[in-house]
Amino acid sequence: MLEMSQISKVYRTELVETHALRELDLHVEEGEFVAVTGPSGSGKTTFLNIAGLLESPSSGCYRLDGEDVGALNDARRSRIRNAKVGFIFQSFNLIPDLSLADNVDVPLRYRGWSGAKRRKVIGEMFDLVGLGSRKDYLPSQLSGGQQQRVAIARALAGQPRFLLADEPTGNLDSEMAEQVMQLLEGINREGTTIVMVTHDPDLAARAQRNIHILDGRASDQPMPAAAVVTKLEARREAAHV
Amino acid sequence: MFSYYVALALASMRRTPVLTGLMVVALGLGIGAFMTTFTVYYLMSGDPIPHKSDVLFAVQLDNWDPNSPPTESAEDVQPQLTWQDGLNLMRADTPATRQAHMYSTGAIVVPEGDDPPFDENIRGTYQTFFEMFDVPFLYGQSWTRNDDEARASVVVIGRELNDRLFDGENSVGRSIQLDDQFYHVVGVIDHWQPVPRFYHADGTYRALADTEQVFVPMNRAIDAQWGPRGNTNCWKMPDENLPLFEGFLQSECVFTQFWAELDSPEQAGAYKDYLDNYVRGQKEIGRFERPLNTFISDVMEWMDVNEIVQNDNRVLVRLSFLFLLVCVLNTVGLLMAKFMGKGGEVALRLAMGASRRHVFQQNLVEVGLIGVLGALIPPAPPFPSGSGSGRGSCPG
Numbered sequence: 001m002l003e004m005s006q007i008s009k010v011y012r013t014e015l016v017e018t019h020a021l022r023e024l025d026l027h028v029e030e031g032e033f034v035a036v037t038g039p040s041g042s043g044k045t046t047f048l049n050i051a052g053l054l055e056s057p058s059s060g061c062y063r064l065d066g067e068d069v070g071a072l073n074d075a076r077r078s079r080i081r082n083a084k085v086g087f088i089f090q091s092f093n094l095i096p097d098l099s100l101a102d103n104v105d106v107p108l109r110y111r112g113w114s115g116a117k118r119r120k121v122i123g124e125m126f127d128l129v130g131l132g133s134r135k136d137y138l139p140s141q142l143s144g145g146q147q148q149r150v151a152i153a154r155a156l157a158g159q160p161r162f163l164l165a166d167e168p169t170g171n172l173d174s175e176m177a178e179q180v181m182q183l184l185e186g187i188n189r190e191g192t193t194i195v196m197v198t199h200d201p202d203l204a205a206r207a208q209r210n211i212h213i214l215d216g217r218a219s220d221q222p223m224p225a226a227a228v229v230t231k232l233e234a235r236r237e238a239a240h241v
Numbered sequence: 242m243f244s245y246y247v248a249l250a251l252a253s254m255r256r257t258p259v260l261t262g263l264m265v266v267a268l269g270l271g272i273g274a275f276m277t278t279f280t281v282y283y284l285m286s287g288d289p290i291p292h293k294s295d296v297l298f299a300v301q302l303d304n305w306d307p308n309s310p311p312t313e314s315a316e317d318v319q320p321q322l323t324w325q326d327g328l329n330l331m332r333a334d335t336p337a338t339r340q341a342h343m344y345s346t347g348a349i350v351v352p353e354g355d356d357p358p359f360d361e362n363i364r365g366t367y368q369t370f371f372e373m374f375d376v377p378f379l380y381g382q383s384w385t386r387n388d389d390e391a392r393a394s395v396v397v398i399g400r401e402l403n404d405r406l407f408d409g410e411n412s413v414g415r416s417i418q419l420d421d422q423f424y425h426v427v428g429v430i431d432h433w434q435p436v437p438r439f440y441h442a443d444g445t446y447r448a449l450a451d452t453e454q455v456f457v458p459m460n461r462a463i464d465a466q467w468g469p470r471g472n473t474n475c476w477k478m479p480d481e482n483l484p485l486f487e488g489f490l491q492s493e494c495v496f497t498q499f500w501a502e503l504d505s506p507e508q509a510g511a512y513k514d515y516l517d518n519y520v521r522g523q524k525e526i527g528r529f530e531r532p533l534n535t536f537i538s539d540v541m542e543w544m545d546v547n548e549i550v551q552n553d554n555r556v557l558v559r560l561s562f563l564f565l566l567v568c569v570l571n572t573v574g575l576l577m578a579k580f581m582g583k584g585g586e587v588a589l590r591l592a593m594g595a596s597r598r599h600v601f602q603q604n605l606v607e608v609g610l611i612g613v614l615g616a617l618i619p620p621a622p623p624f625p626s627g628s629g630s631g632r633g634s635c636p637g
Contacts, residue, residue: 089589110594
């Protein structure tokens with residue numbers, strides 16, 4: 001699904017040259033739920049931007065769904081991004097003066113679908129995240145967890161095969177975070193590939209595989225399935241208590 | 242996508258109403274100021290009668306004070322003629338195809354019924370006026386040459402006056418009362434407003450004035466002793482031994498306009514020679530004490546001679562353009578500040594699949610909408626930038 005080999009990204013100014021990624025090799029299979037961890041400044045955001053086709057690598061090869069996407073022009077990259085990639089952000093990033101339905105409509109507008117098709121998909125997405133009665137609300141009328149569910153609905157509206165989540169529970173309390181994680185796990189079970197950047201080791205433990213980025217290089221850290229089960233059970237018990 | 246962009250632009254403008262208002266007002270002021278000055282400039286510099294502006298010539302004869310500064314060009318000569326010179330030229334067998342003598346005057350129109358009397362500007366002229374200047378007739382036609390010679394009480398009225406006095410009906414054959422005399426209506430002219438009003442373009446103010454609604458034979462207007470309305474310039478006092486109006490007519494005071502239709506350069510040359518000979522003849526009887534200075538100017542040259550487009554107008558257009566530029570630059574600055582503040586939304590839209598082209602188009606629609614709103618602010622009405630030709634004058 002996602003293959004990065006020898007990916008480097010260098011930001012140059014007149015005074016300084018910053019190597020955000022250094023010959024990063026990374027591979028994500030279709031249907032995987034991968035957690036990407038690493039300290040601040042390690043290159044996680046740059047990795048997400050390149051994976052989501054928002055930036056081009058300085059060198060190396062990036063294949064998405066078998067297609068070399070490293071050197072495409074902006075129009076082609078935006079079409080692939082729109083069709084195959086969904087984004088979920090830590091701070092939800094809903095447009096404050098658009099209704100929830102209009103927020104979910106944003107990626108569909110660039111898809112060029114008819115109004116009827118867009119309305120149908122939007123309805124399905126709101127049913128999926130359990131906010132079907134609040135489509136006409138403004139983002140400010142919802143809690144943080146509800147806003148993140150709308151953001152997930154927006155990310156899924158275009159039926160992407162690949163979801164990039166940047167600290168999706170970072171701004172939520174534990175109960176809301178759990179709801180969002182369960183939603184993401186459910187989406188993953190449906191077949192959507194998810195790459196989630198997180199600082200939270202508990203959340204990372206719930207992924208099928210962990211990738212640790214340090215100083216712009218990735219190291220694969222498979223998470224034992226038993227550890228995941230143990231952590232999940234512990235969290236559920238805590239929630240019931 | 243265009244309607245989507247318009248909806249987004251409106252939402253964005255609602256989000257920052259003060260900033261949007263500032264931009265719209267800035268653009269409105271700039272566009273309003275520029276369009277006002279440019280419209281005046283455009284109108285004043287246009288050809289008011291393009292199909293024959295090169296064969297219609299205004300006539301100037303230098304009858305002025307011999308002690309005045311020497312004449313170097315047409316601009317230095319009075320733009321009007323004495324009544325006597327105009328009359329002489331109309332009676333003479335000149336090489337011109339047509340000639341028209343005219344002056345601006347006025348009288349009280351007394352409507353039938355209970356409507357109150359009102360003052361109306363009148364043009365005293367000859368029947369050739371209507372043919373020379375291709376004046377369109379709604380009903381009837383101009384009076385005849387015989388009417389001119391017979392000093393007949395006939396009148397041609399304008400459409401607006403016809404609407405006012407006769408409810409727009411064909412009034413040919415009916416009469417209107419001007420002061421204490423009745424005048425027989427022979428024609429009604431349709432809307433006719435040459436801009437500038439070249440046939441009496443004595444200064445910017447008069448060049449922008451409405452055409453008259455009443456035209457009467459000049460000889461009849463003189464018989465009625467209707468005094469001139471417009472610049473009347475004299476360099477010496479009329480003969481006090483004559484009755485007041487008669488003395489004024491026989492004086493060196495200039496208040497009439499004179500036009501000749503000359504269809505070819507040869508005809509124009511011959512006409513100029515005729516004018517020179519006329520002045521030489523007048524010199525023999527003690528008039529025209531200055532060196533021989535006669536000028537004929539076609540319509541566009543006449544606009545220059547009368548400085549219809551003054552340098553002030555040109556400077557004003559340039560200044561208002563610079564003002565518009567400043568307004569646009571201010572608006573660009575405000576827009577940049579606004580769009581910089583939308584960086585988060587732009588990044589989000591890019592992540593959602595928008596291309597840079599989509600984002601550019603979205604912002605362009607917003608800019609266009611602000612521009613349209615700015616342009617819709619009505620500009621101040623055009624106003625004349627001067628009221629006289631700058632030459633010395635005394636009330637007539």
